[in-house]
Amino acid sequence: MAASPSDSTIRAQLEGAGVPYSIPESADFNQLLSNYSGNHQNRKPGIITVPETYQHVEAIVAACVAAKAEIVVRGGGHDIFGRSTVADAVTVDLRKLNSVTVSENHETAHVGGGATAEQVLEALASKGLQVPVGSCGTVGYAGWCLVGGLGPYIHSYGLGADQIVGAKVVNAEGKLVVADDKMLKGLRGGGANLGVVVELTVKAYPLQDVQAGMLMFDSTDLSKAVTTFLTNYEKLFGEGKNVPSQIYPMPFIFAVPGLGITLCCCVIWNGTATDESRAWVDDVGKLAPLMPGTPEPQTAITTMKALDFSRQLTAMLPPQMLGGRPQSASLTRLTPSAIAGLANVAANMPKSSTGGINMHVVREDCPSCSDNVPDSVCPYREAHIMIELLGVGPDEEIGKEAAEWSMAARNELMGLEEATKKTYIAVTSPECLDVESVYGEKLAELKKLKKEYDPHGFFKNALPRLVD
Ligand SMILES: Cc1cc2nc3c(=O)[nH]c(=O)nc-3n(C[C@H](O)[C@H](O)[C@H](O)COP(=O)(O)OP(=O)(O)OC[C@H]3O[C@@H](n4cnc5c(N)ncnc54)[C@H](O)[C@@H]3O)c2cc1C
Structure with a gap:
């Protein structure tokens, strides 16, 4: 009712x-x-x-x-x-409910269910601590952890879901409960199906410098730029390569005012500047020719804290994403055909779209892909590439064109041999979300937990939606 x-x-x-x-x-x-x-x-x-x-x-x-x-x-x-x-x-x-406090031993933080990533980073920085976050500082920290939690620091610390060590939840009887191990399992990657998460206890790590910034690549011929970049990216970061956990390149393609659709790449090294960090930053800068007149890697990538970088990224994003329809696809590997598919969808992006393409990569060196992980229903414990296709526009007409592009792009990429049906629930449009394929055998476990903690499906407006 x-x-x-x-x-x-x-x-x-x-x-x-x-x-x-x-x-x-x-x-x-x-x-x-x-x-x-x-x-x-x-x-x-x-x-x-x-x-x-x-x-x-x-x-x-x-x-x-x-x-x-x-x-x-x-x-x-x-x-x-x-x-x-x-x-x-x-x-x-x-x-x-956005308070952030630190446990006595400084190994965990208690984060209110409505705190944003930036609020968490800010509160923890004053205590000499940090946590992994996603790309945008205004995303809810609990919301990010509950759906899996991808981002630039996952290879140092693991996925957001694996940061959860405790929770306080208001259950379907309207009672505040401290999550037991079984409930924690369902919270790690199961979205918010078991109740209102008023507080998460998450792992916290010593605050350190990060080396971060953005590179812009010559996109005169966008398809060629994307092909060159991703082919070299795969050679440097692909399966079996020895990649330090500190480095995270985050490629994206979007309309830069005055420049048109441009291939960019954020580079984050989670640690102090060393010869090793500088060499990796240089290597990312060599993945494709840089845009003439833009800063060289050693100038573009500078020392800051995770909070500063989060604020920079948030400022680059539109304050709201209106009109159109985002879609997403997931790939297991960047093979030549996957790269050709990505180059094609980039080249077809409507020129006046205000969205773009973002790539989040989970590499095999991510601690969440190892066996040493907490019990969870999280389906993203494998190396893969999550691609956001932000088919959005500034008005209805462009939004419609952008939505048609993102759907066609999604279908093209999901039709590839390298596609995986384990798409990221947070960014998979409801009409394309196949919960059974995403969770596989974990779906039965999640449904069992749902039945136990929310027997009447009171929290049905959850992500993923398990109850009609
Ligand atoms: C600009 C942008 C950038 C993003 N970047 C990344 C990224 O880098 N990595 C990544 O993994 N994801 C990213 N996402 C996706 C984002 O992590 C998810 O959409 C996340 O669920 C958003 O959480 P929220 O609390 O902000 O959203 P909301 O819309 O408030 O909530 C999302 C869902 O979670 C539920 N929920 C949220 N908090 C609670 C709670 N405390 N208790 C119970 N239910 C709750 C809501 O009911 C809803 O179903 C991004 C999204 C945007 C818009």
Whole structure:
């Protein structure tokens, strides 16, 4: 049943428990409604609650269970398909549950369920610590960990899911519970199917310098640039190569104002500058001819902290991704035919698209691909390449063209022999998401855990969606 804004029973309970909330008539409703994928006027929730304590979350869940109202959780609001906004539901907006504290031994951090990656990095830096994060600093840290957690630091520390060592969850009875080992297994890669994760305890690591920045490659002939870059990339970083865990090249192709569609590559070395780091940075700069007039690798890649780099990346991204339709594909290897496919989809990208192509690579040296990993349902423990096809545009017309491109690109790449059906759930469009193929034998385990912790499917608006 949907929550009507006039649902006086729910509102009375929220007021009784002192839970701040907003309804469509409230002055702050539209601002709360807005998230990375848009303003979602066409699927307004009935009530957006903004809990400030774990007890508030208990009260919200209890009120919704009693009223049989639909519920959805919003962490950092960066689901690219806007799945944390559901028409007529009660939103549990965790943005104020963003505290970050450190355990006594400084080996773990307690992170509020709504803290963003940047908030976590900022709080930890003051304690001399850091954690792995993804590319964009405004993504919810819990939301990132729960779906797998890819990013520049995974080869040093492992996937986001493997950082989880503890959790506090408000369950389907509206009770705050400390996750047991079984529940933790379901949280690591199972999305947020088992309840509202109000706090994660994650591994923390000593703060260190990172060497980071961006290189731009001559893209006069984009197809040639992509082919040269990826062919050399595979020679340097491909299967069986001896690659230090500190290095992470993050190639992307997008429209640079004044330059057109351009092949770029962020380079991150997680550690202090050494002769070894400088040599690897130089090697990335030699993967294809650099764009004339752009800085050489040793100038472009500079010393900073993970927080600075996260802020730089966030500033490069549009503040919202509106119009069109992102898609994604996953490949096992960059063979010549996979490279030819990628060069082709890059060359076909609409010139006025505001999106682009991003590549996230999980190499075999990622600790999450070893046997020494915590128990989980995470399906991404193999070397692979995740490709985001951001078919988005500044207006409806370009957005439509961009969406057609991203779908055609997805179909072309997923038709390759090198495609893997284990696509990344966070960026696979709902119409293309095949949960059985993604999770394989882990799906039965995840469904069993779902049945145990959420027997009536109360948390159905979860990622991945397991209940109709
Ligand atoms: C610009 C951008 C860059 C990205 N970069 C990366 C990247 O580098 N690596 C990567 O792996 N992914 C990346 N992603 C994907 C991102 O990690 C996922 O979409 C993630 O789920 C977003 O989490 P969120 O909390 O911000 O989003 P939300 O939209 O708030 O939530 C996403 C889903 O998780 C649920 N959820 C979130 N928090 C909680 C919680 N505490 N308890 C219960 N349920 C919760 C929501 O209900 C929803 O189903 C990126 C996305 C964007 C838009």
